[in-house]
Amino acid sequence: MHQPATxxxxxxxxxxxxxxxxxxxxxxxxxxxxxxxxxTKKQEKKLEEKPAPRAASVVTPAAPAVDPNLNIAVIAxxxxxxxxxxxxxxxxxxxxxxxxxxxxxxxxQNTVF
Amino acid sequence: MNEFxxxxxxxxxxxxxxxxxxxxxxxxxxxxxxxxxxxxLAFAKEYEPLLLSPIxxxxxxxxxxxxxxxxxxxxxxAIGFGxxxxxxxxxxxxxxxxMTDFGPMIADPDTMLLGAAAQFGVFIALAGAMLLGFxxxxxxxxxxxxxxxxxxSIYLTVKMAPHLLGAIAVAAYSYMSLVPLIQPPVMIxxxxxxxREIRMPQLRNVTKFERIVFPVLSTIVISLLLPPVASLVGMxxxxxxxxxxxxxxxxxxxxxxxxxxxxxxxxxxxxxLTMDADSFLNYKTILIICLGLVAFIGGTAAxxxxxxxxxxxxxxxxxPLIGSAGVSAVPMAARVSQVVVQKYxxxxxxxxxxxxxxxxxxxxxxxxxxxxxAMLQG
Numbered sequence: 001m002h003q004p005a006t007x008x009x010x011x012x013x014x015x016x017x018x019x020x021x022x023x024x025x026x027x028x029x030x031x032x033x034x035x036x037x038x039x040t041k042k043q044e045k046k047l048e049e050k051p052a053p054r055a056a057s058v059v060t061p062a063a064p065a066v067d068p069n070l071n072i073a074v075i076a077x078x079x080x081x082x083x084x085x086x087x088x089x090x091x092x093x094x095x096x097x098x099x100x101x102x103x104x105x106x107x108x109q110n111t112v113f
Numbered sequence: 114m115n116e117f118x119x120x121x122x123x124x125x126x127x128x129x130x131x132x133x134x135x136x137x138x139x140x141x142x143x144x145x146x147x148x149x150x151x152x153x154l155a156f157a158k159e160y161e162p163l164l165l166s167p168i169x170x171x172x173x174x175x176x177x178x179x180x181x182x183x184x185x186x187x188x189x190x191a192i193g194f195g196x197x198x199x200x201x202x203x204x205x206x207x208x209x210x211x212m213t214d215f216g217p218m219i220a221d222p223d224t225m226l227l228g229a230a231a232q233f234g235v236f237i238a239l240a241g242a243m244l245l246g247f248x249x250x251x252x253x254x255x256x257x258x259x260x261x262x263x264x265x266s267i268y269l270t271v272k273m274a275p276h277l278l279g280a281i282a283v284a285a286y287s288y289m290s291l292v293p294l295i296q297p298p299v300m301i302x303x304x305x306x307x308x309r310e311i312r313m314p315q316l317r318n319v320t321k322f323e324r325i326v327f328p329v330l331s332t333i334v335i336s337l338l339l340p341p342v343a344s345l346v347g348m349x350x351x352x353x354x355x356x357x358x359x360x361x362x363x364x365x366x367x368x369x370x371x372x373x374x375x376x377x378x379x380x381x382x383x384x385x386l387t388m389d390a391d392s393f394l395n396y397k398t399i400l401i402i403c404l405g406l407v408a409f410i411g412g413t414a415a416x417x418x419x420x421x422x423x424x425x426x427x428x429x430x431x432x433p434l435i436g437s438a439g440v441s442a443v444p445m446a447a448r449v450s451q452v453v454v455q456k457y458x459x460x461x462x463x464x465x466x467x468x469x470x471x472x473x474x475x476x477x478x479x480x481x482x483x484x485x486x487a488m489l490q491g
Contacts, residue, residue, distance in 0.1 A: 004489040007249045013236035016484045017229070023335060023480045024229040024473060028222035030330050031323070035219075040322040 136178035140390030147393075148173035148385070151283070161290035164263065164381045168283060171385020172393075182386065192383040196278070199271055201380040202264035203348040208373025209264070209475070210328070210352025211365045213443060217468035219323050220316035223423070224435065224466065228473025230419030231439025232481045234259035234412025238404045245400055250274050253485040255401050258285045259408025260478030261292065261442035267384065268345060269482045273490060279388035280398040284405035292445045293452070295406070296413045300437050300453050303417040308424065309457040311432040313466040324357040331476065339483030341490070346479050412440040416470065432463055438471040441478050447471040 006012060035041070075091060129135055151169030155162040174189070175182070182189040195201045218225060239256035243249060250273040257266050258281060266285040270278050288295065328350035336343035355365035420436025434454055438446040447467035454461050 004249055006488070007243075009236070009240035009243050009249075009252070012239065012249070012253075012485075012488065013233075015488065016236060016481055017232065019338075019484045020232050020477050020480050021226070021229045023338065024225045024477060026334060027331055027476070028225045030334070031219050031222040031327060034323055034326050034330070038320055038322050040320045044318065044320055 133178045138390060140394050141176040144176040144388060144390045144393060145173050161286050163377060164286045167378055167381035168385040171382040172388040175386045175389045189386055192379050193386060195379055196271060196383045199268055201376050202268040203344040204376045205264045205373060205380060206345050207348040207352035208368050210349040211356045211369035213353055213472055215327055215353060215472055216319045217316055217465045218472050219319045219327055221469050224469035225473040227416055227419055227436045227439040227470035228477040231412045231416035231474055232477050233415035234408045235481050237411035238408030241407055242404050250489050251277055253489050254281055255404050256408055257482055258405040259412040260481060261289050261440040262475060262478040265478050265482045272486060276392055279393050280401045282384040284402045288405050288409050289442050292442050293449050295409050296437050296449045297453050299410055299413045300417055300434055303414055304433050306457060308433050309454055311429060312461055313432050313463050316465055328353045339480060339487060341486040342479050342483030413437045435463055435467040435470055438467040439474045441474040443471050443475060
């Protein structure tokens with residue numbers, strides 16, 4: 001057990017803040033030094049600069065030929081089924097998920113009828 | 114029949130004499146009510162509920178008479194040992210380290226100075242506490258509330274003024290939860306609209322090498338310079354190494370989830386258990402709570418004002434508002450900087466820039482605590 005070095009708050013503040021600043025300034029210099037000597041820095045830069053490999057040309061299968069007039073007919077029928085004051089908000093292709101489609105169908109039935 | 118009634122009466126008398134009801138004082142009742150109010154704040158107002166709720170419940174438990182918590186070995190005494198022998202705060206720090214990303218600070222190390230400047234609040238409160246009649250050791254513990262770092266506050270208080278532990282812990286955690294209310298007015302007062310509109314450049318990428326070297330280097334430097342806080346800083350950086358190494362994911366996961374949660378329960382409950390009426394119900398508690406607020410406001414103002422100096426020194430690169438994040442409270446103080454900037458300059462994003470001084474503040478508070486221990490421990 002020993003007596004405190006000082007009980008003057010101003011001296012405590014000055015000494016303490018000097019040490020806090022000195023430690024953090026010292027650490028910031030060390031961080032800068034580490035950044036300068038970092039052996040992995042170049043590798044990372046190279047990786048960044050290297051262009052991403054071009055994807056091998058993938059032949060996208062052509063979408064099955066659909067008569068555009070058929071789409072228009074389907075949309076028109078849907079609007080007509082809804083009623084006169086219908087407003088088209090979005091047109092999305094129906095997914096193949098069975099449950100979702102059943103839900104959608106039920107929803108449409110509930111709304112229309 | 115008469116014999117039965119006598120036996121019944123004696124037994125009843127004995128049960129009453131052994132019960133807490135016969136020995137409860139008005140002070141105990143007030144502290145139980147304080148515990149209930151803290152529970153309300155934790156659950157209804159969501160003020161740091163993870164910490165405040167076990168503290169509040171510990172406070173309620175501490176004020177039941179005749180429990181023998183301090184007389185014989187039991188779970189409550191064991192929890193108390195975890196605080197008394199400074200086991201819990203360093204373990205909490207390990208979890209904090211595992212959750213902390215030092216990347217923004219490493220990317221822009223100049224902002225570490227803001228983490229140092231915000232420690233001025235600690236010493237403003239220290240001076241205020243000494244003027245109000247606290248001893249220098251008590252004043253240092255009260256001042257460290259301004260560091261907005263619960264484990265460091267508890268660590269320092271246990272070493273220098275254990276009788277103030279309850280009041281200091283409650284003040285520290287309460288103000289940490291009030292950072293979004295305390296800081297903005299001070300930040301606005303210390304900056305102009307033009308300051309708030311300063312856009313800071315995007316931070317550079319930090320390599321894995323830098324992320325791993327930093328915790329090792331800083332542990333060596335700080336522990337050699339300030340051995341009293343070697344356990345705090347060492348555990349903080351060990352947790353961070355688990356996170357950054359990339360090969361200790363399981364350890365990192367345990368440190369930042371299960372372990373920190375378990376130890377938080379014990380630390381907070383143990384802190385609440387120190388809040389018995391005899392040591393908590395006095396005018397010093399009110400003074401501590403007021404001085405804690407002074408420390409927070411002083412730290413925030415010092416951070417922002419030093420940010421103004423850095424703005425000038427860097428030719429307008431630094432937005433002074435990130436200076437307020439220098440009080441530790443990770444990451445809430447950085448978020449507050451972002452919220453204030455967004456309010457006055459929508460589209461200006463400096464959350465990551467504010468994280469630099471924010472995590473530097475954790476180191477700064479630990480260093481301030483270590484220096485105080487070295488200078489003042491009686």
